[in-house]
Amino acid sequence: MNMLTVEPAAPLLSIRDLSMRFSKSRSLSDTLAGRPRQIVSALNGVDLDVMPAETLGIVGESGCGKSTLARCIAGLHQPSSGDIRFEGQSVIGLKGASRRAYNRRVQMMFQDPYTSLNPRMTVRDTLREAISVHHMREGAAIDRRIYELLDLVRLPDGAADKYPHEFSGGQRQRIGIARALSLEPTCLVADELVSALDVSVQAQVVNLLLELQDNLGLTVLFVAHDLRLVRHVSHRVAVIYLGAIVEVGPSEALFSRPRHPYSQALLAAAPSLDPADRRRAPALSGELPSPLAIPPGCPFHVRCPHAAERCRTEKPVLRPVGGGMAACHFAEAISGA
């Protein structure tokens, strides 16, 4: 074998055909009438690779499954089918010590800084719990590590003995970041990390995340609905629609030239800062179909301006288009490739 050939790096996480179905509880009248349980298909066959040390942005409308995907990766949901491989090892059905080891290496940060911290625990207690459960440090080294972590997220040492309610939203998100970093993870899953913060504070947290990622070589899954922010922080971006990836590609390519009609509409709908871009008609009509009844064929065909007969019957697969991948029968014709 030629030693000089540069092998493409092996993905850190590789997700294959991942599905997640939740069954709704049946009402009494449905049970009596013998109607079957309704199934919510939150994820329908997601295929995705996450490379080491990259930021992968995940965007989509609410209810499209982006949080479910994040939670499956972080091990908070057991997927219904499909596989998640971490460094080549399947993590589905991991138990005991190997489950704990995986949980330590993939850490999640949550959206709402007001409900994701225990109000009765000081910052020190919160961090100490994480550190001691996973035996990251012992004895006096724990306290030293706590101050190191607070320093890392730019909180004063005095913050250690305060309760969450004494902090502002931006500071609480930093505590959430410190908690995740206390376990020295390989991969961070940031589910709408800054959405609940004021614009003037968002930039502080985003800058911190970028800096920590570069210094610590972290892989970040950045789930968000703010497209401008996702474009800024991500190396690659995946667009999700009704629980399936419709387009994935390098951030700049995807934002400057989206290939899938849904990505195009989503980008057009995001309010631009230039008043000259003003439109009279909305970018996309209709609403997200219910995940209880996903349309056959291409799930987007009911809202797609380019839909043809083929789209109603045949589900498009994710295939290479341009520099990335798109799941559309007519991606070339639509994006003028």
Added chain:
Amino acid sequence: MVNDKPETVLELRHLRTEFGSREYPLVAVDDISFEVNAGEILGLVGESGSGKSITLRSILGIVRPRGRVAGEILWKGRDLAALDEAALRKVRGREIAMIFQEPMSSLNPLLTVGLQISENLVAHTGLDAKARRARATELLDMVGIPGARDRLGDYPHEFSGGMRQRVMIAIALASNPQLLLADEPTTALDVTIQDQILRLIQSLSRDLGMAVILVTHDMGVVAQTCDRVAVMYGGRLCEVGTTSQVIADARHPYALGLLRSIPRDVAPRTPLYSIPGAPPALNALPPGCAFSARCPVAGPECLDLRPPFETVGQFHKVACHHRFEALAHFNQQEAAQ
């Protein structure tokens, strides 16, 4: 005499709204003056706690009795602040209507949508039952709800988030108001649905000649929807101007910083400009400029001396002691990047 100045429908003069005890009042809105012209969309921008929602609520008197409103609210020449509850009720909902952020909690879940529209028609028009039904259908049709006639008997939970906001708008429009107060009407919605609702508000304002005050924290929404903008910080106005003036040529250091912290035309993954610190608490506002604690160009007088509004261009006014330094500071920053 030729007068091309548009007709002013609402004028706020030195509006001040405070809560709490009289000895230690919490001043949520402090000395705000602006006017709204017939048929225009005025954006009121600021972060949470800046007093933008309280300004809207003060106009309609729904902060009373716990909030104390001072100053003048001139609605077509009449001072609403001086009216008693009974007289105010004739204006509220009839001449000035309001829609809220969370459409699920502002609709009554136990009443059908048709009934909730009719309630407003009973209160503000002399229509009989049959005419009310026809008008309700017409209104739902106008806000773009498909199959309007068949949906009058549906309950709010049978509508999606975007459709509920359309129902709220239909209720608000029932009495042909000349002014619509919209308090973050799209914050809870997805970008594609937000886009639909904003286009709807825009076309209704144009077709019905209705003035709108749109409260938002998103500069993109302002750029795409509003004719003029007023920027609020810590309960005070800091900059007023046309949308293009404020977005392309902001002068106040807060407005400049806010716009700079939004990623646009910056290299991916570089640090974003961030305003240091956090928004001030209402009980800790300095007597001078509210932004002085976070301002990069603040001088010693800013803390004690309230900056007056100064005209910097036609329609464009800024309240800052150091606006030339601010502009120079941010231009320098930009050049450095």
